[in-house]
Amino acid sequence: MLERSHFLNSFICSLACLFISLIWAAPVCDAFSDNAGAAWDAPQTQEFLQELEACHRDTTVMAASFRQQKKLKMLREPLSAQGYICFAAPGRLRFEIVQPFQSVLLYRDESISRFEKEDGQWKSLDTRTVRVMSLVMEQIAQWMQGKFEDSQVFEISVTQDTGQEPVLHLTPSHERFREVIAGIDLMIGPPPERPIQRIAVREPDGDSTEIMFTQTWRGITLPDALFQSPEVSPEKAIAAEKAEP
Amino acid sequence: MKSISSSVCLCALLCVAAGCRGARVDLIPLNATEVVHIAHQTTIPADSAAWRVMMRRGKRDIVFTVLTETHKNDGLRVAGLSDLGNTLFLADIAPDGHVTVLSNKTGVSGKRLENSFVRDAIVPFVYISPENAHAYKTEDGRIVRQASTASGRSHAHVYGVSDGMVQEYWRLHGRRRVYRATCVTPGAWFQEGYEVYDSARRYSAVYRPLRMEP
Numbered sequence: 001m002l003e004r005s006h007f008l009n010s011f012i013c014s015l016a017c018l019f020i021s022l023i024w025a026a027p028v029c030d031a032f033s034d035n036a037g038a039a040w041d042a043p044q045t046q047e048f049l050q051e052l053e054a055c056h057r058d059t060t061v062m063a064a065s066f067r068q069q070k071k072l073k074m075l076r077e078p079l080s081a082q083g084y085i086c087f088a089a090p091g092r093l094r095f096e097i098v099q100p101f102q103s104v105l106l107y108r109d110e111s112i113s114r115f116e117k118e119d120g121q122w123k124s125l126d127t128r129t130v131r132v133m134s135l136v137m138e139q140i141a142q143w144m145q146g147k148f149e150d151s152q153v154f155e156i157s158v159t160q161d162t163g164q165e166p167v168l169h170l171t172p173s174h175e176r177f178r179e180v181i182a183g184i185d186l187m188i189g190p191p192p193e194r195p196i197q198r199i200a201v202r203e204p205d206g207d208s209t210e211i212m213f214t215q216t217w218r219g220i221t222l223p224d225a226l227f228q229s230p231e232v233s234p235e236k237a238i239a240a241e242k243a244e245p
Numbered sequence: 246m247k248s249i250s251s252s253v254c255l256c257a258l259l260c261v262a263a264g265c266r267g268a269r270v271d272l273i274p275l276n277a278t279e280v281v282h283i284a285h286q287t288t289i290p291a292d293s294a295a296w297r298v299m300m301r302r303g304k305r306d307i308v309f310t311v312l313t314e315t316h317k318n319d320g321l322r323v324a325g326l327s328d329l330g331n332t333l334f335l336a337d338i339a340p341d342g343h344v345t346v347l348s349n350k351t352g353v354s355g356k357r358l359e360n361s362f363v364r365d366a367i368v369p370f371v372y373i374s375p376e377n378a379h380a381y382k383t384e385d386g387r388i389v390r391q392a393s394t395a396s397g398r399s400h401a402h403v404y405g406v407s408d409g410m411v412q413e414y415w416r417l418h419g420r421r422r423v424y425r426a427t428c429v430t431p432g433a434w435f436q437e438g439y440e441v442y443d444s445a446r447r448y449s450a451v452y453r454p455l456r457m458e459p
Contacts (some may be wrong), residue, residue, distance in 0.1 A: 070330050074322050074337075074347070075314050077293055095329075100455040101297040103308065103328055116299060116308055118451075125299075125306040180331060180350055201330060205348055209330030 037161035045158045048166060049148050055194040060089040063238055064216045073206040084234040092227040096234060104230040115230040122230045153177070154184075165190055179204065217241075267423035267444040270415070272381035272389055290315065290370045291435045295455040298325075298365075302448040309333055310455070311366045323366045325351070336363045342395055357446075365441050365450055368414050368426045369434035373402050387412065405431050418445075 063086040070079045083097040093107040102117035114125040154170040168186040182202045189195040201209040293314040300307040319340040325333035335348040346355040378392040391401035403413040410432030416424035423445040429437040441450040
């Protein structure tokens with residue numbers, strides 16, 4: 001029913017936010033301001049991107065828990081969700097919402113599968129999103145190496161308020177993408193880790209989605225089954241990993 | 246051979262057409278006592294609702310979240326969201342049922358969006374006034390309150406025999422039921438959710454209420 005071309009744009013942009021968050025996610029820090037600060041010039045921006053690349057090029061496995069809040073201009077109540085993002089190079093991904101519903105997206109071996117929990121049972125869905133994943137994975141591969149400068153999808157700028165950490169702004173290059181997402185703001189933490197602490201996705205009509213990372217795990221080993229089956233819980237997999245001597 | 250193939254094709258077309266037209270429903274007029282019985286049945290809609298939607302058309306699944314809110318002018322606002330937070334659609338529904346699609350990133354036409362995603366989401370909020378409705382009985386004895394809509398078609402609530410609770414919502418083209426929404430637990434639309442089947446557009450959907458943690 002949803003036409004592929006429109007849904008694809010939306011899907012890719014959404015996954016773009018997701019994967020950016022995956023690369024650098026870190027627990028949220030309340031110190032950041034939402035105000036747009038002074039814009040950096042091109043050399044300073046380039047230097048910053050190089051710093052980010054140096055900080056994150058060795059990340060191969062990570063997991064993060066998050067809280068997501070969607071605010072719509074025309075509705076009184078926001079929609080909140082909680083979930084997990086898990087990644088293991090090369091190209092294994094799990095995106096899971098655990099509250100207020102349960103859904104899992106798995107990417108492995110260039111194929112994607114989606115599951116929804118219904119009446120206590122996981123149900124496999126035929127959403128036909130496989131074709132878009134090669135495009136998404138190509139983008140991820142660049143981001144995993146911290147290659148924002150070469151992005152064909154986003155124009156990048158950086159702003160910084162006095163006394164605050166810098167904010168990375170990603171603006172979709174293509175008009176069709178901008179119809180779905182006006183921009184993505186990444187609040188970057190202090191060095192040496194330079195983690196992303198919060199992501200704000202702005203839509204053209206004023207709606208926004210904010211992703212706040214509540215906990216991050218790096219340098220861990222995630223079981224392969226986590227990327228194969230919805231039955232395996234990220235929470236349990238991480239707990240088991242931490243319990244290992 | 247050619248005439249046999251043509252006949253087979255014609256039969257197939259007629260079968261498909263009959264399916265799209267929906268099931269025929271025979272409604273029996275009620276007597277005055279029974280009308281009084283259902284006239285006092287009312288539903289009190291919630292101020293807002295959030296649904297997890299699993300829609301199926303052919304072999305394809307479409308999964309998303311829908312938010313619905315009432316507003317000061319007694320209208321409704323409906324928003325569809327993807328799992329990753331994108332707004333799929335926004336619509337405003339006036340008290341007279343007129344739908345204005347404010348934003349549509351689904352790829353389907355505004356008309357199709359209105360007649361599927363949006364109208365499905367507002368089923369529990371539909372009120373059929375006793376003053377403008379006619380009461381009937383179905384063949385299995387359930388009570389039906391049917392009223393004309395602005396489009397010149399009609400819609401109806403179906404009430405249980407024993408408890409008088411609203412079990413189903415129908416849209417009718419003449420005597421054909423082209424749309425049916427069935428409450429999982431009669432009367433508890435907002436608490437237990439509902440299932441939809443649209444024979445004209447050939448899709449089904451399950452609406453499960455989302456329970457937010459404080």
